[in-house]
Each structure stands twice: as C-alpha cells, then as structure tokens.
Amino acid sequence: MSEPHTLAAPADDLFTFWPRHQEALYARLESKHAWLEERHGLGDGRVHDALEHEMTLNIGPQHPATHGVLRAVVKLDGETIERCVIDIGYLHRGTEKLAEHKTYQEFMPYTDRMDYIAPYAYNVGWCLAVEKLAAIEVPERAQWIRMIGSELARLSSHMLWMGVGLMDAGAVSVFLWAFQAREDIYKIMDEIAGARFTVSHSRIGGVANDLTPEALRLIRDFVDRYPDIINGWRKLLTRNRIWMDRNVGIGVLTADEAIALGMRGPNLRGSGIAHDIRLFEPYLKYADVDFTIPTRTEGDSYARYLCRMEEMLESIAIIRQCLERIKPGPIRNDDGRKAVVSKDQAYYSMEGMIQDFMYTSEGVCPPRGAHTYAAIEAPKGELGFYLTSDGTGQPFRARINTPSFANLQGLEHLMEGAQMGDMVVLIGTVDPVLGDSDK
Amino acid sequence: MLASFIPLFLQILMAAGLAYTLLIAAKKLGPKRPNAVKTMAYESGMDPVGTARDRYSVKFYLVAMIFIVFDVEVVFLYPWAVTFREFLTRSPQLGLFVLGVVGVFLAVLTLGLVYDIKKGGLEF
Amino acid sequence: MDLPLYWVALIGFAIINFFLVSASVLVYYERKVSGWIQNRPGPNRVGPWGFLQPFADVAKLIFKEDISPTASSPFIHSLAPVLMVTIAMTTAALIPFARGFVIVDTEVSALLVLALTSIAVYGVTLAGWSSNSKFSLLGGLRSSAQMISYELAMGLSVLTVVLITGSLRLVDIVEYQNGPGAWGILGWNVFRAPIAALIFIVTAFAETNRAPFDLPEAEQELVGGYHTEYSGMKFGMFFLAEYVNFFVASFVIVTLFFGGYLLPWEDALLSALPGLKDSVLLGVLQVLSLLLKAAFFAFVFIWVRWTLPRFKYQQLMTLGWKMLLPIALANVVLYALFFTFKALLGWGG
Secondary structure, eight states, rough: OOOOSOOOOOOGGGGGHHHHHHHHHHHHHHHHHHHHHHTTTTTTOOOOTOOOOOEEEEEEESSSTTTTEEEEEEEEETTEEEOOOOOOOTTOOOOHHHTTTTOOOHHHHHHHSSSSSSSSHHHHHHHHHHHHHTTOOHHHHHHHHHHHHHHHHHHHHHHHHHHHHHHHHHHHHHHHHHHHHHHHHHHHHHHSOOSSSSSOOETEEEESOOOOOOHHHHHHHHHHHHHHHHHHHHHHHTOOOOHHHHHHTSSOOOHHHHHHOOOOTTTTTTTEEEEEEEHSOOOOOOSOOOOOOOOOOOHHHHHHHHHHHHHHHHHHHHHHHHHOOOOOOSSSSTTTSSSSSHHHHHOOHHHHHHHHHHHHTTTTOOOOTEEEEEEETHHHHEEEEEEEEOOOSSSSEEEEEHHHHHHHHHHHHTTOOOOOHHHHHHHHHHOOOOHHHHH | OOOHHHHHHHHHHHHHHHHHHHHHHHHHHOOOOOOTTTOOOOOOSSOSSSSSSSSSOEEEEEEEEHHHHHHHHHHHHHHHHHHHHHHHHHOHHHHHHHHHHHHHHHHHHHHHHHHHHHHTOOOO | SOOOOOHHHHHHHHHHHHHHHHHHHHHHHHHHHHHHHHSSSSSSSSGGGGHHHHHHHHHHHTSSSOOOTTOOOOHHHHHHHHHHHHHHHHHHHSSOTTTTBOSSOOOOOHHHHHHHHHHHHHHHHHHHHHHHHHHHHHHHHHHHHHHHHHHHHHHHHHHHHHHOOOOHHHHHHHHHHHHOOGGGEEEEEHHHHHHHHHHHHHHHHHHTTOOOSSSTTTTHHHTTTTGGTOOOHHHHHHHHHHHHHHHHHHHHHHHHHOTTTOOOHHHHHHHHGGGGTHHHHHHHHHHHHHHHHHHHHHHHHHHHTTSSSSOHHHHHHHHIIIIIIHHHHHHHHHHHHHHHHHHHHHHHO
C-alpha cells in the first residue's frame, strides 16, 4: 500500500490528502511495471516496441460501467489494459464507526445501506451476529421468515447482476427484464416489511412482523412463476454466441488464485471451490433444507455466470422448502431484554411500555468483553460481522467483512492483460456493490 | 456523363446547408454559460491525465494499411464484374481467359490474406 | 435525368425533408419497438401515443447549450457532425424510389454508395480526435478500424451483385431483379445471391455503427465513444445521422437484394392489369413497396439492437477479416465460375 493510506497525516496536511492520493495512485501504476514485465515475460530479451505508447485513463468514479463509484485507473496500450489500479472509497460513510454510537438495534437500518441490492441478507447477518454475541434465541418461525427474505435478497442481487452485466455488454433489454423481475421482489418486500428497498425487517431476536397472507400468496406466486422465467433467460443467454465469446476464457481465475486473492461467493465457486457458508457452517435453518451449491471448474467469467444462474434456481427451491416447512408460532423472542416487544404490548401494557422504553434507549447489553465473529452467505459471498462488547448497549467495536471489498481485490488481477471491451464484463462478473465495499 | 453528377453535387450542397443551418441555429438559440469544469474533457469525473493528443498505439494503422491494399484490389475488380458477363455472352472462351486473368489476381489477393493471418497481422 | 435543374433541386430538398422527418419517426419507432421488447409502453406523453416525442427532443436539443471542450479543435469539432449529416443525406439521394424517380442517377451509383459510406468514417474519426478526450479518441479509432474492415466484405458482396447484373447503376440493378411472370420475387437478388445478401446485411450493421456493432459508441465502456464531448444540437446531428444512415442502409439493402421499388410479382401484376403500366398509381405503389420493405429492415435493425449483446473489438475484427472477407471473396469466385461454366456448357439463357 502506498503511503497516503497511512493515517498519521498532520492536521495541516489534511487538505493535501487528495493531490497526494492521486500522485501515489498514478505512481503505483508506473511502479507495477517491473512486476508486469516479469509476468508477461517482457523482461527477458524482448525489446519493447518503441512505437507503442501507453495512455493513462481513469475509468470511474463517474462512469456508467463501474456500478457506482468504483475507480479503475488503467494504462492502455491500444485496446489492451496493461496495468490497472483500483481505487475505492468514494462511497465511504464510516459505517463501522457509526455502529459504535448506535445501539445494536439502531444500527440495523445502516446495514440496509451497505449492499443496497440485497438489504434483507445484511439485516439478517447483523442480527445473527448480535444474537450470537448476546446469546439470544430466535423462534423457529422467525428463522424461516429470515431465510425466505435472505433467499429473495439473493435472487434480487443475482438478477441485478445479470441485468447490469448484460447491459454493460450491450444488451439493454435484459436489464429491463431483470428490473421487472426485481419489481416483483420489491412488491413482496413491501408486503413483508412495509418497505420496498431498505427493508429493515429483521429485529434482534426475531423479525419485525409476521408474513401476511398476501405476502405468502405473493411469494408462492413468485416461486411458481420464476423458474420458467429464469430458464427463459438462460435459454436466451447460455448459448448466445456473442455472450459466450465475451465470457468464455475471460477473467480466468484458477482455484489457487481465487483463494490467494480472497474471492468469495460465486467468484470462488466459479473457480471450482465449493465454499458456501450456508452448507459448511449452517445458520438459520439451512441445515434442514435440501440444496446444492452450483460450482464450476473453469474459473472464467462464463463459469461465474452459470453458477449465478443456477444459484437463482436453487434459491427458489430453498424458498419453496421454507414455505412447506414454516409453521405458525411466535416471531420474536419473548424476553423483553432480548428483543423489542410487540406494538400491542408496548401500547396496552405497563410492562410492555417500560420494556419498549428500555429496549429503545439502552437495547441489548451483551456481557462485557464478549466478542464474536458471525458470517452468513450474502448474495455476493461471505459477509461477516466482528463485534466486541463493552457491556453497554452499543458495540465497543464493530468490523464488517464485506464480500464486495474482498472480491474487488481480485479485480486488478483480472483486468491486467484484458481488453478494454472485457473491462465491463469483468467488473460485471466480480459484481461489486460500492456501498458494500466502501462501507 | 459528368452531367449526371450535377444532382449529386446539388444534393451535397443542400445537405451541407441543412447541417450548417442546424449548427448555426443551435449556436444562436442555445445558452452560452461555459465554465472551466464544464468545458473540461470528460474523464470519469477526474481531471484528465496527460493529453489525448499523445502518440497512441500503432497497431490500428497496420489494419488501415492492410485495408488500403485490399480495398484498392477490390476496386480493380469492379470493372471486371461489370463486363464479365458481356465477355461470356460474346464468347465463352474469351470469358474463360478473362476469368483466368482475374483468377490469378484473386489468388494473389487470397494468398496475401492468408499470409496476413498467418503472420499475425490481424491479431488484435 | 432530363428534368430541369431547379426541379431536381426541389425533389432533392423534398428527399432531405423526408429523411429528416423519417429520422424522427424512426426514433419514435425504435423507442416503441424497444418498449415492446422490454415489456414497457415506450414514449406516451408528448402528443397522441407519444408520437411527438422525437420532435420535442429536437426542440430540446436545439435550445440546449452547445459545449465545446477548451482543449478541442473548434473547427473540426463542428465539422464532424456537419460531415456526418451531409453524407447521410447525400446517400439518400442515390436511391431509386420508383421507376424513373431517382435524383442522382449515375452509371456508378453502387460505387458512389460505397464511396459515401467510406467518407462517413471521417466524420466519426474527426469527431473522436477533435474532442481531445481519451474516450472519444478510443471511440474514433475503433470506428475507423471497424468501418474499414467491414467495407471490404461489403464491397465484395456488392461485387457479387454487380457480377450478376452487369451494371453499377442502381436503377439497372433494381430492374434486373424483375422476375418474369410467376417467378416474381424469385428474381430478387437475395434468391440469386443469398450469401452476398447476408454478408451485406451484416456489414450494413457494422457500417452504420448499429448494435451489435456499436463499439464506437459503446455507452458502457467508452461513455458514448466519439460523441462523448458533444452536446446539444451537435450531438443531435450525430443522432440524426445515425438514424438517417440506418434507414438509408435499409433502402440500400432493399435496392440491392430485395427488388428495390419493384412490387412483388410486378410482371405478373402488370400483365393482369395492363392499365397500370406507366400510370402514376404504379409509381405510388412502387414508392410504397420500397418504403414497406425498408421499414421492415429498419425493424430488423431495431430488433437486433435490442436483442443482442455487443461484440468485443477482437471478435469484431476477427469476424470481419477472417470470416466475412474470405467468404465474400469465395462467393465472388463461385459466381464467376458458375457463369463461366454456364456459358461454356450453354445452359439456359
């Protein structure tokens, strides 16, 4: 890492951060040269063509293909990307620091804003971490509801990946179809949680409210209709000559490379490593449902595409099983110190009112010194929360291990040596959400 | 012969006139409030690094050169294509001879293409 | 043409206006068709069924600020869109709209079409270079590479047609396709030279920079490519040129391969209704027939654009040089051989 990333800047140097950062970034582009020569075998004897001239180009932060505010500084030789440096942090909001000043429950809506494509999974991840920290049990029905929500979030995320990935490759129609499908998921979320986008449905110790009959009907309808629709997309794309040519053999990551670069989720599974938290460290009720982890061994962009497409179908299968298994019952922990009480209790009973007040002002207080790491399989890969408690209602430290951040580490490696036209496909295949990676 | 081209030039004049009118109309009617940031070249929201007028990778010109060679040869084929069937109707044997001549030409052309592909001149 | 010059000028002016309006209609058509493909209504606010949307867009573009980057070359920056529109509108004049209704009727119209298409490359390249922006430069370079690569295959597929018809005059090419009697539409060149027709259609997509060959624009990678730095009406002119270009390309496809202005089974129709011959009605019908056919190809252009992903640069060049060019070349040789043997063995007429 270059020096601007160290935090020991004197106060009067604060305003020079930006120029120094820029300078260091472009310098990094140059200093990579020696390493690249070695990698491409340019160092041994081959004369560098004097007529070749490289061009430094900023792709992002304001660029349509960068899925937000990702910045890739590339050195171009013709259409070939010789060197690439990824710069993130343009959407940094200090989420981890914010967590230290919120109660555990208060922080939950912030997780919506991290991966805004799949907020439900992030709510669940946060709640599971806090529940593990404070040893709070969650009723079974709430766990099934959380699973349904998480899988819907996965579908929503993968649909957006597909739509945006295809749009980047030039097929705009698929983008709009994907958004139509996501609209159905939004409708379900609206019915489940009362919010379409930032759902904030999960609560510590349970969920905010039960599934309504209408919500169940919508989910059943979704589960019935969508396998056909997803298969229709696959029919359009999987054997599409142009789409295949743009993906097969592009951005190849071997299993070792994928591990070394810390790739997660479908990016890892596309390289032949069948790693999925849902199966290997089951949380919620994943141990009780049947599903497979789509894995491919090719490691290219096309393999990742196939993995994600199959994952969508798996998610639907999981939701279907959840709907079969879900039974009536409580949806929140009954202990007023562990979970927020229901509105009925808060409004109509004295104890309920007091508990609600205490919960809101102080919240759950895990024991002093407790610390935990809890991870879930978010749509984009492993999402982990590391929490340390000092015995108060607010986390002493919260660290968030986000999949997009990890996956973006591999992007530099993928981009170098690729073509300008591959760039958009590669960013799409890594599937970063900058709100997630920048926190 | 040349007279048949007069409408073409007329058309070019009128089309250019239309384009020019559009340009002037936009210039006269649109607002003019430039500022330094607005008139800066676009580079994804960053200040442009270096200039776009620098020397750029030469590979493209190779394609351009190959194109010139082939394009000129294709142009040579046009007169032949126009008259070939006339030759044939006049005398098939003469047509065969003409085909032989053009065949040699085409063979050289094809050989050139194969050479280009083998040589990697068309690897991008 | 024996018409007086001012008359020619007037028709030419009418044609320009026709294409101006048809570009607007095409924009509307494209947005509606893409709307249907994408399960959405498309423009429906300005005017009945949103029909006036493109006109509203033009008005907006004219009244928008025309930003030219400080680092650009102002003259060339303005010249490029003018060049594009001029070329697009001039090519339109070469098309025979009905029997005896063609503005520029030269011996070498087919060559002129190719020549004018080549000049369009300059518009794109100059636009890319003069903006002094890297994205524009990349777009400009890509487009020149793409257009010249596909011009060869295009030229060779036209060559096949020329070989068959023995003329470079578009009117002759159209008339040649008039199949006798019940043969009707089988006389169209698409049935005489299907491979050439296919190659020509593919290359027409590439030459007009339409998807899946829209790499010079490539919104996602190059942010608009050569017209990144264009705003207001200058951008509007590129837009106009694009739509006129692909409509003209549809006309050229129809003229070369799909019987041009000929009505289907025109010969049979005329022998059934002798009164129709030399009547104004026939002319009107021919114009309509040409328009319908061209509208169909315009639809194909739109359909393909909203269905397929974009090619990658190498794929595009590989397709152009290693697939289309050899096939087109072989196709020409094949037809030459066929005609020779036909003459030698004395088959048919």
